[in-house]
Amino acid sequence: MDLGKDLIAASSTPIVLALLAEGDSYGYAILLRVRESSGGRMEWTDGMLYPVLHRLERLGHIEARWETAATGRRRKYYRITAQGRQQLEEERRQWQAVDATLRSLWRAVAAPAPFPKTTPPQEAGA
Amino acid sequence: MSTLDPEAALEEQIARWRSYLRRRQALLPVDVAELEDHLRESIAGLRAGGLSAEEAFLVGVRRLGGVDALSREFAREHSDRLWKQLLLTDAEAAGGDQTRGRQEAAVALGLAVGAGVAVKVPAFFGLALGDENAAFYARNAALFVLPFLVLFFGWKRRLAPAALVWPAVAGGAAALLANLYPFRTTGDTLGLFALHLPIALWLGVGVAYAGGRWAQGNARMDFIRFSGELFIYYVLIALGGGVLIGSTAMTFKAIGLDAGHFIGYWLVPCGAAGAVVVASWLVEAKQSVVENMAPVLTRVFTPLFACVLLSFLVTLVATGRGVDQAREVLIGFDALLIIVLGLLLYAVSARDPQAPPGTFDVLQLVLVAGALLADGVALWAIAVRIQEFGFTPNRLAGLGLNGVLLVNLGWSAVLYARFLRGRGPFAALERWQTAYLPVYAVWAGLVAVVFPPLFGFR
Numbered sequence: 001m002d003l004g005k006d007l008i009a010a011s012s013t014p015i016v017l018a019l020l021a022e023g024d025s026y027g028y029a030i031l032l033r034v035r036e037s038s039g040g041r042m043e044w045t046d047g048m049l050y051p052v053l054h055r056l057e058r059l060g061h062i063e064a065r066w067e068t069a070a071t072g073r074r075r076k077y078y079r080i081t082a083q084g085r086q087q088l089e090e091e092r093r094q095w096q097a098v099d100a101t102l103r104s105l106w107r108a109v110a111a112p113a114p115f116p117k118t119t120p121p122q123e124a125g126a
Numbered sequence: 127m128s129t130l131d132p133e134a135a136l137e138e139q140i141a142r143w144r145s146y147l148r149r150r151q152a153l154l155p156v157d158v159a160e161l162e163d164h165l166r167e168s169i170a171g172l173r174a175g176g177l178s179a180e181e182a183f184l185v186g187v188r189r190l191g192g193v194d195a196l197s198r199e200f201a202r203e204h205s206d207r208l209w210k211q212l213l214l215t216d217a218e219a220a221g222g223d224q225t226r227g228r229q230e231a232a233v234a235l236g237l238a239v240g241a242g243v244a245v246k247v248p249a250f251f252g253l254a255l256g257d258e259n260a261a262f263y264a265r266n267a268a269l270f271v272l273p274f275l276v277l278f279f280g281w282k283r284r285l286a287p288a289a290l291v292w293p294a295v296a297g298g299a300a301a302l303l304a305n306l307y308p309f310r311t312t313g314d315t316l317g318l319f320a321l322h323l324p325i326a327l328w329l330g331v332g333v334a335y336a337g338g339r340w341a342q343g344n345a346r347m348d349f350i351r352f353s354g355e356l357f358i359y360y361v362l363i364a365l366g367g368g369v370l371i372g373s374t375a376m377t378f379k380a381i382g383l384d385a386g387h388f389i390g391y392w393l394v395p396c397g398a399a400g401a402v403v404v405a406s407w408l409v410e411a412k413q414s415v416v417e418n419m420a421p422v423l424t425r426v427f428t429p430l431f432a433c434v435l436l437s438f439l440v441t442l443v444a445t446g447r448g449v450d451q452a453r454e455v456l457i458g459f460d461a462l463l464i465i466v467l468g469l470l471l472y473a474v475s476a477r478d479p480q481a482p483p484g485t486f487d488v489l490q491l492v493l494v495a496g497a498l499l500a501d502g503v504a505l506w507a508i509a510v511r512i513q514e515f516g517f518t519p520n521r522l523a524g525l526g527l528n529g530v531l532l533v534n535l536g537w538s539a540v541l542y543a544r545f546l547r548g549r550g551p552f553a554a555l556e557r558w559q560t561a562y563l564p565v566y567a568v569w570a571g572l573v574a575v576v577f578p579p580l581f582g583f584r
Contacts, residue, residue, distance in 0.1 A: 027163070045189070047190040047199070051202065073166065075163050
């Protein structure tokens, strides 16, 4: 499904920060993890990830280093900073607030037809 | 390509994709490297899933997103990159070898200091900078600066010493003539010598700049571009220097000291000499970073000069006024031809030779034709009087310069007209201009070397 542009842009920060909080990583691996953990529901254009990474780097949430792989290819790794972890906490609070608000509203709307794909998997039965 | 093995074909496709991305201003080479790593991983993943190398490449590129959209996103995050910043070396911009860049900066600054010191050396031998030795400094001005410039390019292009023999011989000969010719301190020929020697020696700088490729047209065209940018940079640095001088004078005056001597005898002469080397280094360093200014100015002023020339010709015909025959008129028309030639040269230098004729080309031809007509009228008026007054060095030099420029512009007009009518390639005009470069140097050398003895050093 197609997520709106704004929604993708807004969610990219917490997603990238959360993935990097698991451990250092690089662009392609981050993208695979996003695809995996969203169950294919979030389709990012591959290239768009990099401006996001560079913005987070500029803001000081993550830092980058070049490493040479065994194949001799140079690869840019990213690591979350202490400030990035704080930002992740902050983002988490904000998204939970949005999520909680929407959940109570979904109940009030009580839509007759369920939208199985729009709700995250863990609450598919709600 | 299908006969190649798939790995080589894939490498070739990736190389082409990479060079395509590199042309984007918003993408730095490190970004391209990062994206390339991504593309390669993506291709490897897709091939493991059963796609062929070519299919995997296509899908991988597709997933990365369109280059336009991608560079737009990068530009949004890195808007500063669209304002090209001055990186001190090409190598630095390419993310590569930085030591050479630092070396170059050190060499350039060292040579600039050298030029500044060279200006002061004669003062230690009793030839103090000042009115009483003005003639000495006028004769030798070019020799204080140009050797350092030649050395800089010799170092930068890694030329073998043998390649610099001719510039060195020319410089040595010039130094001998400058100081052995028995000039009269206030003579015309001294002024002509001081004016023409730098132009003749500039060819030596060109030879060093081209680094062994002087015989090639595009190397000469690069030298033309370099000269134009150097001029603009030098003017800008001079403006900054003016502000520096003002501040120096003002701040020292505030504590009751007069900095006039320091400014007049150190800051201005040494700064003016050193700035030539610094400006050359900057032009080389920013080549790929900043838009060239000379072609931009050309675009602005070509229509304006064309308008002025046309209205001059119309007024001339309508009012039937004669051209004033004063000496300044000849110099004025020489200056006009130089400006028109400069406009033509820098329009040519920035034009894509493959592009079809456009409005601007017509304008350019109008400009050249207008200048030729106006000059023809002036020459005719002056030629009538010159027989009465006889030839002075200045008059002959002015007339000769006019001839040199007239030949260039006349043939340029013919070539341009041919191009506009689709009868010849634009490259012919380019070749004509680059082939003509030595003519200026030869003429300037002639004036500097032959005129003084010819006119008895008066």
